[in-house]
Each structure stands twice: as structure tokens, then as C-alpha cells.
Amino acid sequence: MDNDDLRRGKLTTHKVYGESIAVLAGDALIALAFEHIANATVGVTPDRIVRIFSELGKAIGSQGAVAGQVMDLLLTGSSDVGLEQLEYIHLHKTALLAEVSAVMGAILGGGSDEEIEKMRIYARCTGLLFQVLDDILDATKSSEQLGKTAGKDLMTGKTTYPKLLGLEKSREIAEKLNREAKEQLSDFDPEKAAPLVSLADYVLNRQN
Amino acid sequence: MDNDDLRRGKLTTHKVYGESIAVLAGDALIALAFEHIANATVGVTPDRIVRIFSELGKAIGSQGAVAGQVMDLLLTGSSDVGLEQLEYIHLHKTALLAEVSAVMGAILGGGSDEEIEKMRIYARCTGLLFQVLDDILDATKSSEQLGKTAGKDLMTGKTTYPKLLGLEKSREIAEKLNREAKEQLSDFDPEKAAPLVSLADYVLNRQN
Structure with missing residues (x-):
């Protein structure tokens, strides 16, 4: 539980119910995700359902969110985290969840396969963009503007894009990710793609 | 880690790699199970694959193994665990895993649906039988005969079938479960069902 949660009186599962129950709740929720997809998906051919199980399993497991979290754990407290490692963590912990949802x-x-891959890259770029903007x-913002403690990354020694590359270069990376995301949408019906364009722009321009 | 593991020098994941990595390994393995089924199942129609996802999710989650483990945690150290609760734990922690496999x-x-339900009851009975025999x-056996510490349940105050019902009644329950399991097999081709008959008998008659 981080200090922001503590200040707001927001308790996390393992504080309220203990570590064992929290771990078991996590296990149950992973299983429930798969069970729910199997039981509640209607009007879709079963071969497509099987395909999303493969995608979801990969996104969660040892090549997905778990890999990102393990890397994060191993590097916590390390003073020489590089850009490649930072990107690995963000891509696996955050971007992959956006990616697999899309x-x-x-x-x-x-x-089609081509459309699916375009959605994959759109969401991966937008997910990573979200993290770069967070940094x-x-x-750059005050705690009041953010609604949470500003400058926390600097205080806790956390590696961030501005720390590694400076603010200007971090901005450039954010804008490039936004462009790459939107490029993936160019062959879709513009009316249908509009909410996704707006989402990528919202993530780039958000102020808190 | 229990004392038998310690004595044999067998270390568990959380001792070697720490709690966080052990929890994440558990998460990754659940996801891998689903991913592997999706990727590696060949020669089966996708609708049957979706159906096993539903079964597997339910067996693991909050109505399955997790429910059994939670009940076990909640009742650990309690002196008034009854037969219903003991059976609930065994059915959910052990028997369900045998059940869902079958x-x-x-x-x-x-x-057919009927055949599937017969396999379900066969495996549930055999799984529960395994636990009754364990107790x-x-x-009744020496540590040497068991290959692990005998009488451990009594020493640790663990609720068991013999403790609740006595040895004779526990034996009767074991034999009844063995019969119920085998009854489910009566409509199958005897030659094909023979290994399952043997398995139920092996579980009843095992000496360690």
C-alpha cells in the first residue's frame, strides 16, 4: 500500500484480510476471468473464444504482466535501471493489459488478422503512452493538480522517463507514441475509429 | 513448509525465492494452464475446449480449490471442526482437482453429457477416498511404513475422519466411496474402464 492510499484511508485487500486471503483472492479472480469468458460469451464462434483464451493467458503469465512485475521487483532499489528495462516493465505491467483488452x-x-494486429499495436502504444505521461x-504538476502526491517518483528514487531522458525528450516520445497509435487506425472506418483516436489524444493531453 | 519437507531438505518456492516471486509464480501457472489448453489442444472441436475452460475456471476459483483453501485457513486452530466442514475442505481442495481432470x-x-457426469462423480468419490485413506x-501406520511422519495429524490437532468418527466408521466410509466410484463405471466398456476400477481400488488399498 503506498502512502497516497494510506492518506486517503483506502485499505488494500492484504491489509484488511491478511496476505493468505489476498493471494487466494488473486488466484480466484484469474480463474474467474477465464470462467466468465467461457460462460458469458454469446454470439461468437467458439474458435474465436479459444483464441482469446490464448491471448489472455499469455498477457497475464510468465511472458506478460507477471514478467513485468518480476522485473519491477528485481530492479526495485537498483540505481542503474536503463531505458530498456523501464520500457520492459511498462510494456508488460501496463501496456499488455491494454493490448490484450483491445x-x-x-x-x-x-x-481479420491484420485488423487484430493493428489494434494490438494501437493499444500497446497507448498503454505505454499512459505510463510516459504518468512520469x-x-x-511537472503540483500535488493539488494531480490529486495525488507530486514528485513522488523523485523522492522514492524511482526510475522514470524524465529522469533518464529529460522532460523534452520524454514529451517527444509521448508524441511519437500517440502518432504511432493513431496511424494504426487509418484503414478503419473513421467514424468507428473516432473514439480510439480521442482516447489516444486524451492520454497524451491529460493533466492529471 | 511442513516438517517432513524440512527434514528431507526439500525447500518450497517461497523459501528459496521469497513470497512475492512465489505468489507471482502461482499466478503465472494458473494463466499458463489456460493458455496451454488453448494452444496445444488438437483434434477437438472448439466448443468442447470452451466447455473445459468453464470447468477448469470453476474448479480453481472461488467455488473450487480457493474456497477449500479459504475454509481450511479459517478453521486452522479451531477445535470444533465438524464432518461437514472437513468434507467441504477435502471436496474442494483435493476431490475437485481429480474431478475436473476426469x-x-x-x-x-x-x-455424452451423461458420461461426463458419471466421470465427475467417479473422480469426486475417488478424490475424497484418497483423503479419507490419508487420515x-x-x-494406523508407522512413519517408516508411510515414508513420512505418522501420527502427525494427531500431534498437530488436525481434524481427521478417524478423530471425528473412529477408525471403523472411517473404513466404512472409504469402502462406500470406493463402491460409489466404481458404480459410475458400470455402463462403460469394461475393458476401457478397467484402469479406472484399478485406480479406485488402489486408492482404497494403498499402504502408504
């Missing part, structure tokens, strides 16, 4: 939607919606906002 | 096999093998052996 990919599952594309698969269930009947997308930029932490370094 | 059910998934029956589904993948193209079994009986702990109370």
Missing part, C-alpha cells in the same frame, strides 16, 4: 475485442468482433505529470 | 478428459474425448494411514 485484441480480445478485435477477435470477438470478427476482425511527466509526476515531475 | 471431466475435462471426458469432454475432450467426446463423452486412516496417518492414524
Whole structure:
């Protein structure tokens, strides 16, 4: 539980119910995600459902969010975290969850392989963009503007994009990710793609 | 880690790699199970694969193994664990894993709904039988015969079938479960069902 949660009186599962129950709740929720997809998906051919199980399993497991969290744990407290490692953590812990959500939607919606891969890259770029912006906002905004403690990354010695590359270069990376995300949408019906364009822009321009 | 593991120098994941990595390994393995089924199942129609996802999710999650483990945690140290609670723990922690394995096999093998349900009850009875026998052996055999510490359940105050019902009644329950398991097999081709008959008898008659 970080200090912001503590200050707001927000307790986390393991504080309220203990570590064992928290771990078991996590296990149960992973299983429930798969069970729910199997039971509640209607109007989709079963081969597409099987395909999203493969995507979801990969996104969670040892090549996905777990890999990102393990890397994060191993590097916590380390003073020489490089750009490659920072990106690895963000891509696996955050971007992959955006990615698999978009990919599952594309698969269930009947997308072609090409469309599915475009949605994958769109969401990966937007997910990573979200993290880069988080780092930029932490370094540039006041706590009041953010609604949470500003400058926390600097205080805790956390590696961030501004720390590794400076603010200007971090901004450039954010803008490049936004462009790359939107490029993936160019072959879709503009009306249908509009919410996704707006989302990528919102993530780039958010102020807190 | 229990004392038998310690004595044999067998270390568990959380001792070697720490709690966080052990928890993450558990998460990754649950995801891998689903991913592997999605990727590696061949020659089976996708609708049957979706059905086993539903079964597996339910067996692991908050109505399955996790429920059994939570009940076990909540009752640890309690002096008034009754038969109903003991059976709940064994059915959910152990028998359900046998059950879902058998059910998934029956589904993948193209079994009818009736055949699948018979396999379910066969495996549930055999799984519970395994636990009843565990309790009986702990109370009746020497450590040398068992290959692990005998009488451990009594020493640790653990609730067991012999403790609740006595040895004779526990034996009767074991024999009844063995019969119920085998009854489920009566409509299958005897030659194909023979290994399952042997398994139920082996679990009843095992000496360690």
C-alpha cells in the first residue's frame, strides 16, 4: 500500500484480510476471468473464444504482466535501471493489459488478422503512452493538480522517463507514441475509429 | 513448509525465492494452464475446449480449490471442526482437482453429457477416498511404513475422519466411496474402464 492510499484511508485487500486471503483472492479472480469468458460469451464462434483464451493467458503469465512485475521487483532499489528495462516493465505491467483488452475485442468482433494486429499495436502504444505521461505529470504538476502526491517518483528514487531522458525528450516520445497509435487506425472506418483516436489524444493531453 | 519437507531438505518456492516471486509464480501457472489448453489442444472441436475452460475456471476459483483453501485457513486452530466442514475442505481442495481432470478428459474425448457426469462423480468419490485413506494411514501406520511422519495429524490437532468418527466408521466410509466410484463405471466398456476400477481400488488399498 503506498502512502497516497494510506492518506486517503483506502485499505488494500492484504491489509484488511491478511496476505493468505489476498493471494487466494488473486488466484480466484484469474480463474474467474477465464470462467466468465467461457460462460458469458454469446454470439461468437467458439474458435474465436479459444483464441482469446490464448491471448489472455499469455498477457497475464510468465511472458506478460507477471514478467513485468518480476522485473519491477528485481530492479526495485537498483540505481542503474536503463531505458530498456523501464520500457520492459511498462510494456508488460501496463501496456499488455491494454493490448490484450483491445485484441480480445478485435477477435470477438470478427476482425481479420491484420485488423487484430493493428489494434494490438494501437493499444500497446497507448498503454505505454499512459505510463510516459504518468512520469511527466509526476515531475511537472503540483500535488493539488494531480490529486495525488507530486514528485513522488523523485523522492522514492524511482526510475522514470524524465529522469533518464529529460522532460523534452520524454514529451517527444509521448508524441511519437500517440502518432504511432493513431496511424494504426487509418484503414478503419473513421467514424468507428473516432473514439480510439480521442482516447489516444486524451492520454497524451491529460493533466492529471 | 511442513516438517517432513524440512527434514528431507526439500525447500518450497517461497523459501528459496521469497513470497512475492512465489505468489507471482502461482499466478503465472494458473494463466499458463489456460493458455496451454488453448494452444496445444488438437483434434477437438472448439466448443468442447470452451466447455473445459468453464470447468477448469470453476474448479480453481472461488467455488473450487480457493474456497477449500479459504475454509481450511479459517478453521486452522479451531477445535470444533465438524464432518461437514472437513468434507467441504477435502471436496474442494483435493476431490475437485481429480474431478475436473476426469471431466475435462471426458469432454475432450467426446463423452455424452451423461458420461461426463458419471466421470465427475467417479473422480469426486475417488478424490475424497484418497483423503479419507490419508487420515486412516496417518492414524494406523508407522512413519517408516508411510515414508513420512505418522501420527502427525494427531500431534498437530488436525481434524481427521478417524478423530471425528473412529477408525471403523472411517473404513466404512472409504469402502462406500470406493463402491460409489466404481458404480459410475458400470455402463462403460469394461475393458476401457478397467484402469479406472484399478485406480479406485488402489486408492482404497494403498499402504502408504
